[in-house]
Ligand code: SF4
């Protein structure tokens with residue numbers, strides 16, 4: 001990140017945010033925030049990430065999806081007159097007056113190296129790779145830090161009890177931001193441990209999906225080659241039309257839903 005030495009000192013400003021954040025053309029009140037100790041005036045409607053960009057910072061790291069998915073923008077902040085340290089995702093958290101902000105580039109938490117193909121679903125494998133799991137003292141600070149509302153402590157507890165499936169399901173929403181590890185007095189790399197649990201669960205515990213195996217075998221039997229040839233010969237306009245008019249699975253579909261055209265099933 002680098003800061004432009006440009007001071008913005010009007011009382012209001014056109015906000016450069018998206019439709020979700022601003023009515024286009026509207027003005028938003030400017031509020032003071034502090035980035036790495038320096039004061040900036042930024043529109044109150046912006047997320048931390050956009051406010052920092054408004055202030056002249058350029059993200060060359062610590063920014064990815066901008067949609068709360070990639071976990072790259074972990075941020076620590078404090079509010080004026082409040083002793084607490086808060087954490088959040090810069091792309092999701094809206095600024096508040098007198099926030100003191102610090103962007104966290106990355107927590108270099110321990111990630112165990114293993115030959116995943118040789119691992120089994122025996123929880124002992126996780127215990128051997130991450131013995132620090134048993135340093136957890138169940139303080140729950142990791143859960144409080146999580147911007148995705150993952151019950152991180154419960155994930156660690158499930159693993160200590162050898163329940164990989166429960167840990168995998170509970171940690172499904174983890175985006176690997178690392179904020180849990182930042183608050184852990186047991187110095188656990190919770191997100192790496194939970195990711196290993198999810199990988200073991202998906203690869204070695206959950207039964208293989210039969211429909212997926214069928215689709216893979218249909219593909220290797222060249223069942224779709226003739227239709228792919230038809231698509232390859234279409235012009236752009238026709239391709240667009242076919243794409244627009246394709247039959248889609250409804251957002252809420254029952255288990256037995258099938259498309260009207262079943263020739264490629
Ligand atoms: S579990 Fe940890 S790494 Fe995952 S989203 Fe929550 S705080 Fe981030």
Ligand code: SF4
Nearest residue numbers: 136137139140142184
């Ligand atoms: S912060 Fe660390 S010690 Fe506390 S509950 Fe979470 S994993 Fe356990």
Ligand code: FES
Nearest residue numbers: 064065066071091
């Ligand atoms: S930029 Fe991806 S979660 Fe914020």
